[in-house]
Amino acid sequence: MAKHVAIVVLLVLGLVNSSYAGTSVGYYTGKCGSNDVESIIKGIVQARFSYDPDIIAFLLRLLFHDSMGNLQTDGSLLLKGPNSEQTAVPNFTVKGYDLIDTIKEALEQECPGVVSCTDIIVAATRDAVLLAGGIYFDVPLGRYDGKVGLASNVVLPPPDISVASAIAYYQQVGFTDLETVVLLGGHTVGVTHCNVIKDRLYNFQGTQQPDPSLDAFYVFFLGTIICQNNDEMFVFLDSPNSVRTVDNSYYQMLLQNKGILPIDNAIAFDPSTASYVQDLANNNDYFLDLFAKVIVKMSLVGVLDENEGEIRNQCWTTN
Numbered sequence: 001m002a003k004h005v006a007i008v009v010l011l012v013l014g015l016v017n018s019s020y021a022g023t024s025v026g027y028y029t030g031k032c033g034s035n036d037v038e039s040i041i042k043g044i045v046q047a048r049f050s051y052d053p054d055i056i057a058f059l060l061r062l063l064f065h066d067s068m069g070n071l072q073t074d075g076s077l078l079l080k081g082p083n084s085e086q087t088a089v090p091n092f093t094v095k096g097y098d099l100i101d102t103i104k105e106a107l108e109q110e111c112p113g114v115v116s117c118t119d120i121i122v123a124a125t126r127d128a129v130l131l132a133g134g135i136y137f138d139v140p141l142g143r144y145d146g147k148v149g150l151a152s153n154v155v156l157p158p159p160d161i162s163v164a165s166a167i168a169y170y171q172q173v174g175f176t177d178l179e180t181v182v183l184l185g186g187h188t189v190g191v192t193h194c195n196v197i198k199d200r201l202y203n204f205q206g207t208q209q210p211d212p213s214l215d216a217f218y219v220f221f222l223g224t225i226i227c228q229n230n231d232e233m234f235v236f237l238d239s240p241n242s243v244r245t246v247d248n249s250y251y252q253m254l255l256q257n258k259g260i261l262p263i264d265n266a267i268a269f270d271p272s273t274a275s276y277v278q279d280l281a282n283n284n285d286y287f288l289d290l291f292a293k294v295i296v297k298m299s300l301v302g303v304l305d306e307n308e309g310e311i312r313n314q315c316w317t318t319n
Contacts, residue, residue, distance in 0.1 A: 022305050023140035027119075032111035038123055038141075040110065044103050045127040053244045056132040057189040058096030059125040063299065064186065065094050066121060070153040071173060072302030074146030075118035078315045081149075088154035097316070099124065104315045117315035118143040122299045129295065132189065134246040137292035139299060144309025147318050159196060159261040163270040166263055173301045175294075181267055181276040182290045183298065187260075188250040190237040194227035197235060197260055201227060213265055215257040235260055246291070251281035 028037035048055050066077040069085060077085045078097060085091055100120050107115045119141045126139045157169050170180045194201075201223040204211040210219040227233055237260045242249040251268075254277055259265030267273040280287045310319055 023142040023300070023303060025138045025140055027140070027142035028115060031114055032107070035110045037107065037111075037115055040106055041103055041120060041123045042127045044106060045099070045124050046131065048099055048102075049128060049131045053132065055096060055099060056128040056244065056246065057191065058094075059099070059121070059128045060186045060189060062094055062096045062100075063121050063125045063295070064183075065091055065156065066118070067298045067301050068173075069156050070302075072146060072304070073118060073122070073143060073299050074302065074304050074309060075116065075121060075143075075312070075315065076146040076149030076153075078117055078121075079146075079149035079318065080316045083151050085149045085151055085154050088151035090154060090156040091151075100315050104312075108313070113311050113313065116143050116145045116309075116311050118145050118303075118309075120315070125295065125299075129246050129292070132244060132246045135288045135292055137296065139296055144304040144306055145312045145315075145318075146304060146309055157263075159192070159263055161263050163263070163266045163273055166267075167272065173298075175297070177272055178276050178290070179294050179297065181273050181280065182287070182294045184264065184267060185248070185250055185280065185287060185291055187237040187264060188246055188248070189243060191234045191243070192237060192260060193231065194222075194233045194235055195231035197222075198227060198231065200262070211265075213257060213269075214259075218258050237261065237264065246288070248280050248284040248287040251277050251287070255281050 031037070045055070045059075062077065063073075065085075066075060067073040069088070069090065070076060077091065077094065078100060080086060086094070100117060103120050103124060104115070104117055107120070122139050122143070123141065126137060130136050157166055161169070166184075167177055167180055170183065175183065199205075200211040200214060201219060202208075202210065210216075210223065222235065226235060236243040238250045239253055250264075253259065254264060254268035257265070259268055268277045280290075313319055
């Protein structure tokens with residue numbers, strides 16, 4: 001509890017930096033012989049991205065669910081088991097575990113017991129963001145892996161959360177209103193399923209009508225072509241033309257009344273967040289810069305030090 005209080009205070013005061021809990025930029029320099037740890041990670045991510053560009057969505061979601069699911073960026077989501085975090089309902093569709101395992105295996109061959117699985121998630125996500133159109137940014141490394149991962153510890157905001165509740169949720173780890181809106185910008189490469197939004201398409205609040213805040217043509221397109229009789233069909237949270245690109249088109253979609261999830265639509269028109277959506281929609285460079293900073297800030301939530309965690313030999317199980 002004391003650790004959580006400490007990081008909340010640090011985040012609120014803007015004092016989280018590259019030395020928090022022993023993390024630093026370039027942490028692994030000289031720790032893996034002559035090998036460059038971050039270059040090894042980057043090379044494997046590049047190879048995967050070349051034939052599977054959806055990995056950007058997988059990694060962003062993996063990092064978000066690991067960090068925000070239990071307010072600790074500790075790789076606990078990677079642990080397998082009958083009551084693990086992977087078995088919690090919000091995590092059923094999280095993917096990308098195999099890539100983290102591949103990277104870990106490569107690093108263990110070069111320098112066993114040195115690189116944490118948690119750092120692999122963070123660095124790999126950074127690299128994927130760059131490959132998908134984002135900017136390069138340094139990430140502090142040196143996290144330790146958690147020893148416990150329980151489904152009962154997972155709490156994530158639902159897609160129909162109100163704007164006020166979303167802001168309150170992220171405030172607990174020091175996110176400002178603007179940073180909350182930027183964090184939701186991860187939906188630029190996101191997808192959902194028809195069963196998540198079918199009430200908005202067919203029976204909004206029990207009216208037997210679509211959600212009137214959704215663009216009418218978009219409702220027709222989704223309701224009659226994409227989702228009709230297929231609850232498991234994927235629905236892109238951004239424009240289909242941009243769904244594998246990290247950019248600000250997500251916010252432009254929101255201003256066209258095409259926000260897929262209720263929270264997406266709500267931030268575009270709530271008085272506390274509407275101006276942020278407008279600014280982000282108008283300036284891609286502004287979004288990319290803030291998005292990089294938000295990822296770094298999220299990656300420092302609840303990090304463990306050597307007294308609290310370990311360097312796992314395999315990412316899916318504790319030592």
